[in-house]
Amino acid sequence: MNFPIIDVSKQSVAQFATECSKGRAMRTVAWYRVVRPALVLCMWVLAAVYIRWCLANASPEELSLDAFMPGITGIAAVAAAMTVWTIGRQMDAINTHRARRMPVSDDVSLDATREIAVGNAGRCLVAYHDDDGAVSHVVSMPEFERQTA
Template sequence: MEFPIIDVSKQSVSQFATACTREKAMRMVAWYRFVRPSLVLGTWVLAAAYIRWCLVHASAEELSLDAFMPGISGIGIVVLAMILWTFGRQMDAMNANRVRRMPETSDGPPPVTTLEVPHGEAGRCLVAYHDDDGMISHVVTAPDFERQAA
């Protein structure tokens, strides 16, 4: 059973039970809805309590700006690198000279496959085409793909 992690916590016991036993489905719902969020929240609460304890017991010398500058500088460098990386990727994506096309094959047309979505599911079935560099050149929905293949 493969669910996207963002959708798992929304699944009901009956939806999990379609892929496994009812007991396992109840354990999975309990884990994703109660135990895991409690662990995450508890970790943040413990981190905040530890930071508060450190600040209360720190000397004036430890709380000076000079003591925090190496950490602040490191965080600033990482943020700057992420911003530059993002702009670089966007500029590369907007490059008009980049060749984006379907790879040419001598085998003939691609094999025809059918993509079935189980009844009652919203289905996020997409077909991605890739260029020679392995980048996604374009994406079509499964019904469009099946119409093209027919």
């Protein structure tokens, strides 16, 4: 398959049909636009129903603050780690003087790699995958737009 992973759910049946049969294209679009979102929604609804049932059948000791503290502490630790990580990434993005290393791909020119490495193209990349699902190559967004135009 020759389409970017990131935009696969936005493609029409006709775009998928250029890569595979019409039937498989319809199944793929149905999976990405209907079945997969419905599964995610069902999982959230089932989780909410289960939590409501647990709270409705819990004893007063199980609903005390002491019973919830380990979970609250774990959630707070994860939130703090994510906050520190985000702040660190923002500080790293501001530091443009640091040399950034990027692997050079056969499909991406050296100029495009240099442009991405110095931050002129931003961080917008398009990843392509092969039939096995592995990423085959990555291109910058400007190069992707030139290829599709």
